[in-house]
Amino acid sequence: MRGIWKWVGLAGVAGVVAGGVLVARDQRRRNAYTPEDIRARLHQRVAEAKD
Template sequence: MRSIWKWVGLAGVAGVVAGGVLVARDQRRRNSYTPEDIRARLHQRLAESERQDRG
């Protein structure tokens, strides 16, 4: 019975580590944008949403 809890604990630790890796990767990707890139993307999304509202 004790061995089962050991495996459950290891699986939990592996899940936390994998989640941390995904968060770090996403944060790194978000930080790679310059303010000009973000502004251009926001303007593009606004133009697309205005087009969808019209037609």
């Protein structure tokens, strides 16, 4: 029975680590945009929405 809880704990830790990796990757992607890039993308979305 003890071995089961060990594996459940390890799976939980692996899940938390995987989630942290995904959050860090997303944050890096967001930080890569310059204000001009963001502004251009917003203007493009508005133009597409008006069509």
